[in-house]
Amino acid sequence: MTDAVGRFPADTLDQFVLGPAARTPDKPAVIERAGGALVTVTYGELARAVDARATALAEAGVGTGDRVVIESQTSAAAIALLLACSRLGAAFVPVDPDTPDLRVRAIVEATDPVLHLRPAGRPARDLPPLTAVAEFSPDGLVAPAGKPRQRRRRAVVGTDPAYLIFTSGTTGRPKGVVLSHHAALAFYRGAQRFPVVAADDVVASTSPLAFDVSLFDLGVTLGSGATLAPVPREFLSFPRRLLGFLRDAGATVVHGVPSLWRPLLRHEPDGLAALDRLRGILFAGENFPLAELRRLRELHPGLRVVNAFGATETVACSFAEVPDPLPADAERLTIGDGYPGAELLLVDSDGSVVDAPGAVGEIHVRCPSLFSGYWDDPAATRQVLVPDPLEPRSGQLVYRSGDLAYRGADGELYFCGRTDSMVKIRGNRIELGEVERRLLDHPTVGAAVAVAAPAADGEPSLHAFVVTRQGATVGAAELVERCRRTMPAYMVPARFHFLTELPLTANGKANRTALAELARAAR
Numbered sequence: 001m002t003d004a005v006g007r008f009p010a011d012t013l014d015q016f017v018l019g020p021a022a023r024t025p026d027k028p029a030v031i032e033r034a035g036g037a038l039v040t041v042t043y044g045e046l047a048r049a050v051d052a053r054a055t056a057l058a059e060a061g062v063g064t065g066d067r068v069v070i071e072s073q074t075s076a077a078a079i080a081l082l083l084a085c086s087r088l089g090a091a092f093v094p095v096d097p098d099t100p101d102l103r104v105r106a107i108v109e110a111t112d113p114v115l116h117l118r119p120a121g122r123p124a125r126d127l128p129p130l131t132a133v134a135e136f137s138p139d140g141l142v143a144p145a146g147k148p149r150q151r152r153r154r155a156v157v158g159t160d161p162a163y164l165i166f167t168s169g170t171t172g173r174p175k176g177v178v179l180s181h182h183a184a185l186a187f188y189r190g191a192q193r194f195p196v197v198a199a200d201d202v203v204a205s206t207s208p209l210a211f212d213v214s215l216f217d218l219g220v221t222l223g224s225g226a227t228l229a230p231v232p233r234e235f236l237s238f239p240r241r242l243l244g245f246l247r248d249a250g251a252t253v254v255h256g257v258p259s260l261w262r263p264l265l266r267h268e269p270d271g272l273a274a275l276d277r278l279r280g281i282l283f284a285g286e287n288f289p290l291a292e293l294r295r296l297r298e299l300h301p302g303l304r305v306v307n308a309f310g311a312t313e314t315v316a317c318s319f320a321e322v323p324d325p326l327p328a329d330a331e332r333l334t335i336g337d338g339y340p341g342a343e344l345l346l347v348d349s350d351g352s353v354v355d356a357p358g359a360v361g362e363i364h365v366r367c368p369s370l371f372s373g374y375w376d377d378p379a380a381t382r383q384v385l386v387p388d389p390l391e392p393r394s395g396q397l398v399y400r401s402g403d404l405a406y407r408g409a410d411g412e413l414y415f416c417g418r419t420d421s422m423v424k425i426r427g428n429r430i431e432l433g434e435v436e437r438r439l440l441d442h443p444t445v446g447a448a449v450a451v452a453a454p455a456a457d458g459e460p461s462l463h464a465f466v467v468t469r470q471g472a473t474v475g476a477a478e479l480v481e482r483c484r485r486t487m488p489a490y491m492v493p494a495r496f497h498f499l500t501e502l503p504l505t506a507n508g509k510a511n512r513t514a515l516a517e518l519a520r521a522a523r
């Protein structure tokens with residue numbers, strides 16, 4: 001099948017995702033909550049919506065080589081829009097609707113989008129008229145007539161940008177991680193070979209659309225002919241509503257960050273145990289506290305648990321089944337050894353590749369899902385896309401992850417911290433993860449985060465934020481005693497803060513910046 005000028009369609013996101021639509025048009029593609037009820041959108045309906053949005057976006061001036069900002073959470077309407085962008089050869093830039101105006105302005109100024117799509121009915125943003133703004137709803141798009149643009153691109157190519165994810169840049173300037181169709185699809189196909197999702201799964205997706213786990217959820221779920229059930233974000237902090245949605249949607253698998261389970265484990269363990277269609281979970285983004293994982297397994301014997309590890313710059317880099325039962329003495333979970341089609345190398349501080357069991361090195365990822373680079377920042381790109389350490393002459397690049405790991409006896413990897421989350425306290429190098437793990441070993445500690453913050457004398461000091469498990473209490477003195485017994489004095493937190501819950505980032509990870517602020521304020 002070729003297009004109007006006899007060209008074969010490129011291998012793009014929309015082709016991959018809508019493939020099953022041709023074979024199972026009546027199968028539910030998306031089950032979502034709309035207007036207080038559950039609505040089902042079939043693959044055929046989704047395919048027709050993509051056609052309609054592509055026509056409307058083209059009339060609004062969207063074409064090959066453009067960027068389109070999409071402010072939304074995951075929904076059938078948003079999926080139709082982002083697939084339409086892919087078909088037109090425009091990269092979409094998902095932005096969380098709760099993003100502050102100034103940050104949206106920085107993203108718009110950096111990417112010069114041809115169109116900025118916003119959900120109908122949301123209050124207008126205080127932005128200068130930098131770009132055309134269009135409102136969208138499940139029924140369609142109200143777009144201003146587009147300014148015809150000088151088109152130099154004549155075809156969509158698989159290595160064109162498919163999406164940009166803006167992530168917090170350490171420099172304060174948001175970094176745009178550019179993923180091509182080729183990279184994203186290489187990862188999704190790797191996930192299918194693992195496999196992550198089966199065609200008869202109903203996958204509950206709980207991440208913001210602006211976090212690539214949600215793009216992975218929709219890509220792998222729809223690309224495998226399964227059904228996607230985007231969880232309304234506001235349900236994540238109401239355990240009963242979350243349970244109700246999972247039950248009513250018939251979710252068989254739930255994808256998301258570990259912290260999504262804490263409210264359910266704490267407040268609705270019985271409801272969680274009663275989800276009889278739930279057969280698996282996939283977690284990503286940060287370590288799953290082992291005490292909470294054990295609790296989840298107690299409530300759901302036989303639950304399949306997949307640990308999905310990696311950075312947005314390669315979409316991710318590995319999947320691993322969490323053993324069942326979890327060994328009693330397990331200190332950390334394996335992250336596996338690269339997704340099917342990827343290889344992980346460990347490189348030590350003087351640049352040589354290490355693979356002896358126990359030897360710690362920085363994970364370098366050799367894979368077909370490398371990002372294209374940081375948007376408009378070749379210097380930052382060169383820092384992390386580096387020559388293959390085993391054959392620098394070949395021109396092959398690998399992603400230098402900043403993640404530290406070592407190999408177990410069978411070659412599987414264990415993540416053990418970041419090259420950049422090492423802090424120096426009075427000249428001593430401290431892995432914050434080490435302090436956190438010691439605290440998590442205490443039976444009444446449900447979650448723990450360690451941060452370094454400058455004390456009154458300016459010298460950084462160690463703070464520990466602890467969430468105790470349901471109803472349990474523990475005193476700082478007891479935790480100090482445990483730390484003194486297991487770590488050098490300089491690794492014992494100077495201050496303990498007991499919280500009922502951890503502040504989270506928009507992506508659901510522990511918000512270390514907010515905690516560092518709390519630590520500074522508590523000085």
Ligand SMILES: Nc1ncnc2c1ncn2[C@@H]1O[C@H](COS(=O)(=O)NC(=O)C[C@H](N)c2cccc(Br)c2)[C@@H](O)[C@H]1O
Pocket residue numbers: 167212213214216217283284285286287288307308309310311312313315316317401403415418
């Ligand atoms: N499963 C883990 N255990 C522990 N630490 C993890 C895990 N997954 C990440 N991380 C950490 O988070 C860093 C990266 O952060 S990120 O760029 O925002 N990306 C992410 O978090 C999500 C990431 N794109 C991803 C992961 C899995 C599947 C998909 Br689909 C997408 C990694 O470098 C790790 O340090």
